Amino acid sequence: MIGNLSSRRTLFFTSVAFAVLLVGGQPTVLGQTDTLTVHDAWLRPPTGNRTEAGVFAVVENSSATARAIVGVSTDAADKAELHEMKMSGAMMRMSPVKQVKVPAHGKVELKPGSYHVMLFGLKKTPMVGDSVSFTLTFDDGSTVSAVASVRQDGDMKKK
């Protein structure tokens, strides 16, 4: 029954707990449950004729239990997957992953050069200023929806 309670609570929070914050003049859309928060979500506009894009965000877990992101979905693309980009020596590798851990009382940053969401088969090319909604599913069955703003990545991000 805990699952049902959790699902109802998740539904409640994801239904009502969207808040638009202003951080440094830029609107940030926040999605959360009572313990999981997704914020600062963004994506790069795809270049050329690409229909793929990486989505980045910060996922925070305020509970005493470690969680893991185990799925992602969006109406904006044919498919959304969890991926990891990492350097081994000078070699940059990308690979799909089954889950991304979010430590208890901690956070994980989905960011360039690290874990991120990949969208494949974008139905419409997102332009700077657009936004794309997506939903993360966690290992306890809860879900958090968030909105990623499209922005140009002007220079390399420092880890």
Added chain:
Amino acid sequence: MSASRTAACLLLAAAMSVGACHKGPAAEALPVLPFGGDFSLLGHDHARFDLASLRGTVVLVFFGYSSCPDACPTTLSKLATVSRRLGDDRARVKTLYVSVDPERDTPDVLKADLENFDLDALGLTGTKAEIDKVVSQFGAAYEITPTPESAAKYTVAHTTWLYALDANGRTRIRFPYAATVDEIVTSIRAILAEVG
């Protein structure tokens, strides 16, 4: 020594393992690195391209692929910033973007990819054998791994070095992925100073 010059020296020392920074990043301080050399590939304009045709121009070379979601657009974006920072000198610098994914990267795909960046860059592709030869010349590497569980179908791992070639086509600097715009601009200016 200015902060930028100090940064350039640190970069050059790290990239080339030489200790010539007391001379500043002047042309004679840059050794000729033992990789690179002339090559010929197919340009995104569908014309055959020969590196030898760019004598007199400083050339930046890097390997990537157009479906690359992270490292390649980051590098292209960074090089667009470098180009802007070079001001009038940008006309003396050409970027070559060599695809290691010829199956997907046709000339038209590369052209569409590069059109999004304010950069004088030529996308290059070819047969796998042609590309492998250039990759080997530059001491670069790539690996293609099938990923049937992903919509990507396969992933491409590749080295992320950026090579700077002088006006004679010789490789003078190999930048790591983490090289900053300032470091690249300073180093390009040092190479440009060779030809005045």
